[in-house]
Amino acid sequence: MMAVxxxxIFTEPQQGADYETLLRVAKTAEQLGYDGFFRSDHYLKMGSASGLPGPTDAWITLAGLARETERIRLGTLMTAxxxxxxxxxxxxxxxxxAMSGGRVELGLGAGWYEQEHRAYGIPFPKAKFDRLEEQLAIVTGLWATEVGKTFDFTGRHYQLADSPALPKPVQSRVPVLLGGLGPTRTPALAARYATEFNLPFASVEQTVEQFARVRAAAEEIGRPADDLVYSNALVACVGRTEAEVNRRAAAIGREPVELRANGLAGTPAEVLERIERFRAVGSRRIYLQILDLDDLDHLELIATEVMPHLA
Incomplete structure (x- = not known):
């Protein structure tokens, strides 16, 4: 039996989307049976133009969605x-x-887009990866501390003393997602802290190499490699006909040939064949980067013509 x-659904609201748009997409995704609704954590559009109506905060957005959805998992790819x-x-x-009834997942990354930090007065420090490592230790340490006990941490960048380590999440273990193509430190951090390892916008060949590094890093510290979920994030552009594929590609400013090479593009049959290549090398979850958030028919097409074949 093949693995499920x-x-x-993975959105990039900084490119131009307000909360109501995200709510429509999240509710539609839930109704259509998608497993999760995730969003990026950025405050500035990539590329030219302003990204009207402006950015929305990732965790404020997810708090709202937590109260307005019932089943779908909610999280970030990736919080900076x-x-x-x-x-x-x-x-x-x-x-x-708690607001979602235990449906949240935390994707956490080092932060990389210097321009958005300058635009909103956010410090852009050096040694960002060192800070990420300390953040992972602190966040997971606070959640794991028994009620009634305190948490202390002394690091180079952060110090905590006598923290009550409250509140606790509803889930006994909030899933933590890490990702990226770094060959050494990224796999080591994933092996130590992650529930899921996600590889964004990578080829099948890159996926094979990086999944192997993460699996080896897990086994090196005595953790079963299969204890982690392995996933990919890929841009989606699916159409019933070539004309529909071309229309959807034009709507997001991309070329169908490039999307077919680097993402999940084409007819449902083509996309299924592409996903099967990732499934064959160990990917068990695909985050579909949806860039045109007004095209809800796109989500329905994938849900009816692609999703049933992956179960």
Whole structure:
């Protein structure tokens, strides 16, 4: 029996989307049976133009969606460690987890887009990966501390003393997602802290190499490699006909040939064949990057013509 592949919706609201748009997409995704609704954590559009109506905050958005959805998993790909102090982040995620009834997942990354930091007065420090490592230790440490006990941490970048380590999430273990193509430190951090390892916008060949590094890093510290979920994030552009594929590609400013080479593009049959290549090398979850958030028919097409074949 072939392994199931979950499909999740992944949005980039900084490119231009307000909360109501995200709510429509999340509710539609839930109704259509997608496993999760995830969003990026950015405050500035990539590329030219302003990204009207402007950015929405990832965790405020997810708090709203937590109260307006019932089943779908909610999370970030990826929250920037530069945006929030780790203790505050632990509180925010635990609270949204409670608001959702235990449906939240935390994707956490080092932060990389310097321009958005300048635009909104957010410090863009050096040694970002070191800070990420300390954040992971703190956030997971706070959640794991028994009620009634305190948590202390002394690091180079963060220090916590006598923290009550509250509130606790509803889930006994909030899934933590890490990702990226770094050959050494990224796999090591994933092996130590992650529930899921996600590879964004990578080829099948890159996926094979990086999944192998993460599996080896897990086994090196005595953790079963299969204890982690392995996933990919890929742009989606699916159409019933070539004309529909071309229309959807034009709507997001991309070329069908490029999308077919680097993402999940084409007819449902073509996309299924592409997903099967990722499933064959160990991917068990695909995050579909949906860039035209007004095209809800796109989500329905994938849900009816692709999703059933992955179960």
């Amino acid at each position: 592949v979950d499909l999740r 460690a530069t945006f929030r102090l780790p203790g505050v982040l632990a509180i925010q995620v635990a609270q949204v987890d």
